Amino acid sequence: MVGLNKNIMRTILIASYIMLVALIISGVSAIFSYLNTGADRSSMLHTEIKKVEQYLPKMDWAPLQNEGRPMDDENLKSIENDYLDAWYVRHVAYKSNKIAGIKDYYTESARENLFNIIERNKTENITIESTSLEHHPTLEFFSEDGQLAVITDKNVIEYKRIFKAEKLVLETTETATYKIVLLLEDGFWRIRHMVKENSETRSESNQTASVDGLHIKGINYYPQASPWDMFGEKFHKDTISKDFKIIKDAGLNSVRIFVQYDDFGKAAVKPEKLEKLKQTLDAAEENKLKVVLTLFDFYGDYSVLNWTLNQRHAETIVNAVKNHGALLAYDIKNEPNLDFESRGQDNVMAWLEHMIDLVKSVDSRHPVTIGWSNTESATLLKDKVDFVSFHYYDDLSALDGAVKALKTEIPNKAIVLQEFGLSSYRGFWKPFGSTEEDQANYHKKAQEIIANHDLQFMSWTLYDFAEIPKEVVGRLPWRKRVQGYFGFINQNGETKPAFRYIAKK
Template sequence: MKLNKTLYRALLLSSFLAINGLILFGISSIWSYLNTGADRSTMLHLPEERASNYLPKVDWAPLDHEGRPMEEQTLKEIERDYLRAWQVRNSALETNNTYGVADYYTDSARTKLFRILELNSANNTTIKSTTLRHHPKVEFYSADGKLVVLTDENVERHEHIYSDGKLILSQKSTPSYQIMVILEDGFWRIRHLVETPNENPRNAEQIPPSTASISQIKGVNYYPRTQAWDMFGEQFKDSIIDHDFSIIRSLGLNTVRLFVPYEAFGKVEIDPEKMEQLKRTMHLASKNDLKVMLTLFDFYGEYGIQDWTLTRTHAAQIVNALKDHKALQSWDIKNEPDLDFESRGKEKVLAWLDQMIGTIKQYDNEHPVTIGWSNPEAAINLSKKVDFISFHYYRDPSEFLGSYDALKKKASLKPLVLQEYGYSSYSGIWNGFLGSENDQNDYYKMMDRILVEEHIPRLFWTLYDFGEIPVSVVGRLPWRKAKQRYFGIIDRYGNPKKSYSHFIGDPKK
């Protein structure tokens, strides 16, 4: 009986302690919640993925305004909420949905936007838009710290207008705005947003960069022998690249074309280790008296206007890091973007390329810009926007001059560069036993005879044969992979092929 009473008392005591523990835990949780600020993107209906893909460049004018002095933290909060307002506006125009608009605009400010959405919805019209650059200036800050007047001049805005799902207009504009924002519930919301006449446009004509060095290009598209399409990363070795660059220079060549893969380099946040490896590669090129044509956005294929601020940020980091390097010869925006015309839409691809040319030139107007088209016919696209025209050619040498002359007539006197050409020596079943080292050597003799006579700058593909070709490059079809492995003038074991001797001797070759 005494034992039962003892157990009963112990049970009551433990239950009492457990209940009190739960009560204390609940109180502490409530207290913690009440003292923790809610996540703003959650409160204001801003999806996480949307918050991460809109990063326009913002250049604030020096603070010199009427009213109360502006606090640094307040200015950061205004910038954050102002850009979120733009992002929600862009999303609303794309979907004709008012979701989230009320969180960033007061009643008076959103009335006009709602009318636009209603009209677009009735006409089955949508607008995909983004802004890439803002130049805000504080004009007035009220004494109570709850009202700010801004101007935002020459906003770089891009719009793709669709009707019934079909792109009908792609346009760029640089409007200016007068904005009033007020502090409500701890957030800065737009009360007035008025577009104003653009009295101080910033699109003054720039002096184009010199293309004198382009006519002297004699070079090669380069990857290390064991790192095809994967030059930067854990296998990166300065000694290997230095050795290869010395071989390239000994062949009388003066230029290497290198590739920067967008995703592998970290996309919007550049991988500092890979960036350092790229810089070291540029130093090695300089050491070996070689110039570098740097191809950006390798393996990138989205092009959507919603991501333009991300690709712009990516490009800005690389350009700013390398634009003063003495080895840098030129910027190549993208390799063979015309191959994405069918899957992504030609207008969409060209619009992205067009704005990216402008982006590169905003950060570096000293080095010429080009695009690496997959064939001469495609190279006429955006020919008036680039500083020189680059094209690839893997067809019969006997047809080259006809294609070249046709492009030259349309090229508006722009310099032309044969950015890729070459011949696979693969002789296996997947090539009908047709290739050989002799055929490859004969190909270079025929092509280079034309190129020398016509004084055409060129870069051949490529220095080495490769043991493995990534599926992402040519797919899984064996006849494509096998052929791609044997374009080098040096085999995958480091032995010169017959075509190697073609590049030795006469410096004109």
């Protein structure tokens, strides 16, 4: 028995020793890995820095006429990649006030100034959210040994928000020129000198685009079989064309459709989605309808570091459709004021202003608007948009006064009631809800108010829907069921009583 106990104790001791050695080896390995993270540029700042996903400012190189050695495409691309990485790392460092990763993109002499700025900002409790939006570099010199490059980056557009003790103290957009010297070290181009010079501020056009003389009488549109997934696997142009004919025959002249940011591929817009969008515009043109195109649907991240990705997305979409005959206007964002509380009103407003400028820089002809969720927010950015849009789902008794107040504050721009409607759902989840007759009376009264104020309008929506994605109103069944019955046409394809008032006859 004593021998047995000794064997058990010996086994326990040996097992404990093995476990202790394994833990020590694991700990040493983790420390060694941590100490070597600086050598791995992809794991800098404990986040993966991949420009294709993180940072895509507009980059417009001047034609190559540099002194010294002729530049080839491979070396130029390498310089561009590392140069933009350096900008991105600097933005991250100024926001976090941490120096990790800077040494990978700046030589020892260049990073000393950055370290000093970061240290001073930490001491004074200052943080800077910033991004560069456009670069226009010219290669001035490329050394014969391929180790040194000099560039002049003209008209760099930078957006900055400066915070002191977490309070916004300055918001600015700057345009400047930079003189840059880069050295090739350890296979990477690092900035050795970076000198900022003043340059002329680029003038912005004050011309306001027209609405092409159209008095909007329209409707928000999703196909009945694929609501909130219009450009997915169930897409059929013939189906959309038949629906557009119904809309046109009902006396309407326009539709509002939605481009979802993630669905279309974020910064790398999917060609197949663009093709379906163009086919939709073709169907609208064939049926003599105009289209209000709502961008950035279901997008809710307004952080400055992501602005370049949003730019690439918007530029691609706008460039693809700006010459189409069916296009009427761009709606920059659907109900962005609903994000004020969770994302911060200042952040959302700054993003909206930038996106308006960006869309107009790509397409100066078509007007822009913002689909505010209520009348209270509709006056925001009234001087930036070309016409004012608001949504209204409150009691109609207050609509007359709300419109009068809007017209008093915004006397010189068109006002569009861009969403309104009433669900006809009365069932298990809402036994005292509105009936189809209630819905018809609602639209009759709404059209009377619209006529009295000569409002432009786009009602919600053509069809009742059997399935509502949880992303729209959440998972609660009583919310999803109600959302499915706003249409003028029921799930069996039959027109409801409200169809008589889809437009003022």
